Amino acid sequence: MALDLSRIIKAYDVRGLVPEELSPEVARAIGTAFARVVVLPEATGDTRPAAVVGRDMRDSGPGLVDAFAAGLTAEGVDVLRIGLCSTDGLYHASGVLGLPGAMFTASHNPAEYNGIKLCRTGARPVGDATGLAEIRAVAQGLLDGSAETSTGLAGGTVTDKEMLGEYAAFLRDLVDLAGIRPLKVVIDAGNGMAGLTVPAVLGTDAGLPQLPLDLVPMYFELDGTFPNHEANPLEPANLLDLQTAVVANGADIGLAFDGDADRCFVVDEKGVPVSPSAITALVGLREVEKEKAAGRTPTIIHNLITSRAVPDLLSTAGAQVVRTRVGHSYIKAEMASNDAVFGGEHSAHYYFRDFFFADTGMLAALHVLAALGTQPHPLSEVAEMYEPYVSSGEINSRVPDAAAATTRVLDAYRLAYPGIDVDTLDGVTVSNWDGHPQWWFNLRASNTEPLLRLNVEAADQDIMEKVRDDVLSLVRGQATGSAEGEETP
Missing domain, CATH: 3.30.310.50 (Alpha-D-phosphohexomutase, C-terminal domain)
Structure with a gap:
């Protein structure tokens, strides 16, 4: 009996044990379904249908990507593999290339898991109400033998492309750190994809100019077994090493990323975590001022779990504030429908209109570093302004x-x-x-x-x-x- 895909294809993405639940056979079926439901219908004109695929550092990633790509190419879809990347790196590729995308990651889950985050052209979300339920149904039919295995189109091709440098330059263009005061920054990558992206964006690995940042790396080695701690900074125990290192190094700030590096958590110079609500307010106010300077009325999205300080501060600053339910597919939908400049969640997902309305922890980190580095006060004092409640x-x-x-x-x-x-x-x-x-x-x-x-x-x-x-x-x-x-x- 075929696996019941409702066990691993949920409201937002695909996530399951490898290979018991997410096997190459299942990945191929999902790839075929993704082609039929999303990629082929979005193909226009004489352009060949294509999709971009990336993966995190988990050992199961390459085999699952190959199987998924086989499902796509059998439907006549060309596959562009960008290799190791963060989830926001995949969104960047989808956005700049104008292609649907798939990111193989299980985010913060343990090593025995893997998963897939899917998006439409321009990094638009694929959730239960925007195609994922249909993908689940088609893939289930393929596994059960009740659906045809191919459409009969000519086979697609698979090519590889390196996009880390373009991703880093894209983010650097959005926030200029060249003129900030020197900052010592401890960064805990948790053996996840920030170990690849941080040296490219904040360092010089992508050939970009040196920034006034003294980076202290922690657990930058890519290792999907997570030998040091879980790559989930939302769990307080996983921030302890960073908190200790910030104080020991006399650093100005600490940053922690999750496994696929799409979420960023912040620790002040005393080793105290700064709430994602405070970061939402801080970054939101920067985006509000930028919008107002351009003569536009800013709209900011926040979910209903964020602090009441967020709508209080942002509305006082002149923003239209929209409250939404929890979940990235809901936030992204509200971002697009309201042409919102920024959105934030209590779980440290931060969304930007300048980043295809998608979430990116790295861009949020750049904003925080800019806010800290353009004034003389320590982060603990800056954060106090955005955390009036308990x-x-x-x-x-x-x-x-x-x-x-x-x-x-x-x-x-x-x-x-x-x-x-x-x-x-x-x-x-x-x-x-x-x-x-x-x-x-x-x-x-x-x-x-x-x-x-x-x-x-x-x-x-x-x-x-x-x-x-x-x-x-x-x-x-x-x-x-x-x-x-x-x-x-």
Whole structure:
């Protein structure tokens, strides 16, 4: 019996164990389906249909890429392989080449996993509602034997192209660091793709001029077994080495990237993590000023888990602020439909109109370095301006019935606070932000696991802790355990 692809093709991407779930046979079927659903329909005029494919450093990557490419070429699609790259490197290639793309990565997942992130021409997202469900259905038919294995078109070709230098130059053109004060920067690549991209963008490996940066590398060796720590900086334990190194080296800032280097986390000179909400506000304000200087009214996107400081600061600065649900496909759709200049998520995904409305941790890092290096104060003082409130971070509880647990919480709060503000944009958000004391929380179910994710924010630490503990006690009244720090899909 063929694998049920709903196990590995979820709302946003493909991710599974290799080879039990994501085998070369499955990769080829997905490649064929990608050709039929996305690549061939997007081909125009006399131009041969083509797609660009990249991969991260996992050992299973080359074989899966070859199988995926075979599925594409059998449908008459030419394949351009760009080899090792970050996910935003693949988006760059899709954007500048005008081709659909596929990135083979399992992001922060352990070594035994791999996956595929798909995009349309110009790095436009492929999610469940924008083609991924259809790709899953076609690939399932191929594996089950109920769909034809080829369309009968002439076979496509496979060629290789190096694009790291173009990627680095593209990002350098968006943020000029040449005139900043000298900064010492510790960077933890987590043995992921930042070990390749950081020396090219922030260093001189791509032949670009030296920047006023003293780089202190950590775990730059590409190793898909992740021998030092998981490549998931959202988990606090994985930031400890960076925090220690920043203080030990007397550095101005620390940066940590995840496995496919599309997310960037920031640590100040004291070794204290700077929240992604603060980074969203900091970068957002830079983009707002740039838009206003060009005579345009800026629009900024943020998801509903980011701090209330984000819409407060950005709207005060003159931006139109759009709140959206969690998930990159939703953010990207809102970015494009609103022609937004920037968008940010609590999980450290940052999106830029100048980068095809796609997410790039490296461009966010450049903005942070520019903001820090064009003024004299340490990062801890700069960050204080963007972090006026106290948040819990994301806390995950494993529950047998997420809907029942959510109902328990809602019933209790509606009883205790008649008329309390509740919205259901993504899970449930309960807010007393217009009252006293100020607090809000969001509770939403995972798309892939029996988890409820809780985020709480309040005007002070005591109130945040009280709301957090009250909600968790209600959620876990019938819980079987908890797990903290897992990444939002």
